[in-house]
Amino acid sequence: MRSYDEYCSLAKSLDLVGDRWTLLIVRELALRGASRYTDLRNGLPGIATNLLADRLRELEQAGVIAREDAPPPIATTLFRLTPRGEELRPVLESLVRWGMPLMTERGPDDAVRSHWLAWALEMMLTDRRPEASPVRIELDVGNEPIVLETHDGAIRARPGPAGGADVTLAGEPTPIMGLLLGMMPRVDAVAAGVSIQGDPTVLDRIGSRMTADTM
Secondary structure, eight states, X not given: OOOOOOSOHHHHHHHHHOSTTHHHHHHHXXXXXXXXXXXXXXXXXXXXXXXXXXXXXXXXXXXXXXXXXXXXTTOSEEEEEOHHHHTTXXXXXXXXXXXXXXXXXXXXXXXXXXXXXHHHHHHHEEESOTTSOOOEEEEEOTTSOXXXXXXXXXXXXXXXXXXXXSXXXXXXXXXXXXXXXXXXXXXXXXXXXXXXXXXXXXXXXEEEOOOGGGO
């Protein structure tokens, strides 16, 4: 782990978490909780096995993560964030918000994992009619479906099938994200290949927390 050799709290923070892949490892543990090595490997497409092992060791030495033995019948090593590591969660959330305007385009080699999108959508969306009955939206995108559910004015997101969704959106992640975040009209999303099954008026319940100056 290289150091900036600066007596500055930002520089010292970056000494610990500024290397490539480090914050994405923290992201996976923040989203999934205690995880096996293979869980982390699957959630970080493109990382070399030896580099993941190195980053885990460095984070453990820095007190950001800890390892523990899972109880039987799993009987494997789990990695989890320490309380010190959990303090990075607001940092990650701020970076997610800051980066949302960059999601309007997807590179040809960009990987997609549903839990990445679920976290961002939960943070960025709100329910415009919290007094109305809850609704459920399924998104068929990425490696598994995402479920969005309204709850007391907020949106709860989780990977997995909805089982009786009010509306289902299927297609590429970029137009679906654009539609839900109010950056793409419904007609343009459909033209971009998004399939809408069920009651499309349910989508009118969903609003973006993004302010005009961030879009």
